[in-house]
Amino acid sequence: MTRQAERIRQKFLALADTDLSSQDCKTAIIEEVRLLIPFAAACCTAVDALTMLSTGAVTETGVENMHPKLFVFEYLNEDFNAFSRLAEADVTVAALSTATSGQLEQSARFRNVLHPEGFGDELRAALVEDGKCRGFLTLFRSHEQPFFSEEECVALSLITPALAYCLYRTTLVVPQLHHTKRPTGPGVLILSERLELLSADAAAESWLSALQHFERIGDATLPRPVRAVCMRALSSAGKEVHPGEQPNVCVAMQDGSYLSIRASRLHALTEGDAKLAVCFEDAKPSDMLPVMAELYGLSARETEILEQIVAGHSTREVAVTLHISAYTVQDHLKAIFAKTGFSSRRELIWHVYSRFSAKQFP
CATH class of the missing domain: 3.30.450.40 (GAF domain)
Known part of the structure; x- marks a missing residue:
């Protein structure tokens, strides 16, 4: 054995x-x-x-x-x-x-x-x-x-x-399916606490279909990433959830971009069961930074600096925010460039905002 x-x-x-x-x-x-x-x-x-x-x-x-x-x-x-x-x-x-x-x-x-x-x-x-x-x-x-x-x-x-x-x-390998039309725009899905589909806009329906196709499951089966964020939201019942702290997962889509899926437990204003809202949208740079940091082996400090650079801050502003010298910021930037293979801030920022074409992964 x-x-x-x-x-x-x-x-x-x-x-x-x-x-x-x-x-x-x-x-x-x-x-x-x-x-x-x-x-x-x-x-x-x-x-x-x-x-x-x-x-x-x-x-x-x-x-x-x-x-x-x-x-x-x-x-x-x-x-x-x-x-x-x-x-x-x-x-x-x-x-x-x-x-x-x-x-x-x-x-x-x-x-x-x-x-x-x-x-x-x-x-x-x-x-x-x-x-x-x-x-x-x-x-x-x-x-x-x-x-x-x-x-x-x-x-x-x-x-x-x-x-x-x-x-x-x-x-990280995303199949290029040329005949598959990628959904566009944010979508919203409403489910019961038993994860029964109650309502959805057109964009959410398109995202659901794309995820089902990716997982090779039937139309009646809820995609696992959707089920997972909903269950995580339900597990936080009775706990205070601050804005931006909703359960979230990023899923690689078929064109190399990433989809962000978030779930929130809605409070019932009238009698009846509470509902769950699931939001689909293209992943933001802030969603992708942890992914990029792991891919390229960036340190915690390098990730902090990358986050500041993507936000448009200058070297001096980064130094002030992180309480380090401008020379130290430059040293970390050199290390980031060496690890990622980019030679300028513009290339680095473009890479983050392009949401990482699968062909660019190390």
């Missing part, structure tokens, strides 16, 4: 340098892991490392029906092996049977979601590489199959960094 795991690890390290799309990478992950570990069904999700919100997923037959309920348990309920905890753990792979000491019924997720759909044990892996979570992988076994073994858990843990790295790199 160790030799097979090493083969898979090497394969995905090589695939990371190809033009494999994110969706095809997720499918390949499921197919290759199945050769290592038997399971009945699986789900592979890419996430934004900054927000831990889904940017797209591939689910196999039998999983899609319970996927909405799994979101509810992940964001709104406490249960064993939450991905948020796995991503921070020393060991990022865990079986439900191990966490419950073989008593799966102790898990509300098992009782209310897995068991009714005919599944038994569940193996979860937070795909972490270099301290950053790039995605989630969930393997499901049927009632008839045995629990996941310790050996299988160890084998999966050997390949998760390579899977994470490949998933991250392929997330």
Whole structure:
């Protein structure tokens, strides 16, 4: 099993340098892991490392029906092996049977979601590489199959960094589909707390269709990034959310630009359930700066300076704002230029405002 795991690890390290799309990478992950570990069904999700919100997923037959309920348990309920905890753990792979000491019924997720759909044990892996979570992988076994073994858990843990790295790199590859018309303009979607679509403007409908096409899901299925920001908004019920702090995720679209998706929980002014508002709009430079900083390995100080430069501030203004000398600002700018490959502020700013053509990624 160790030799097979090493083969898979090497394969995905090589695939990371190809033009494999994110969706095809997720499918390949499921197919290759199945050769290592038997399971009945699986789900592979890419996430934004900054927000831990889904940017797209591939689910196999039998999983899609319970996927909405799994979101509810992940964001709104406490249960064993939450991905948020796995991503921070020393060991990022865990079986439900191990966490419950073989008593799966102790898990509300098992009782209310897995068991009714005919599944038994569940193996979860937070795909972490270099301290950053790039995605989630969930393997499901049927009632008839045995629990996941310790050996299988160890084998999966050997390949998760390579899977994470490949998933991250392929997330940056955007397929050029020339016959696909890109939506334009901001859109607004209104949903119930049960995530039922209540109303939408034309732009929101276009964005929904584009996301469904990108994820290769049907018109009746809510795209995972939309579901994720909505669940995060619902989880903040009763908490004070300041303007600009709404759950937000940036998704790479088919033309190389990024779409920003935000969700807000609306307060009911009359009797009835509260609603959720989802806003779609082209990602702003402020949304993209963290992405750019990670891509090029910018330090925290370099990222602060980049933010000031993009805002149009002069060297002197940046120095005053950050309480450093103008010479230090210039030194940091030189480092930024060296890392990004640009030679002037104008080129750098244009790169941010162009929202990063996929061909420009390092």
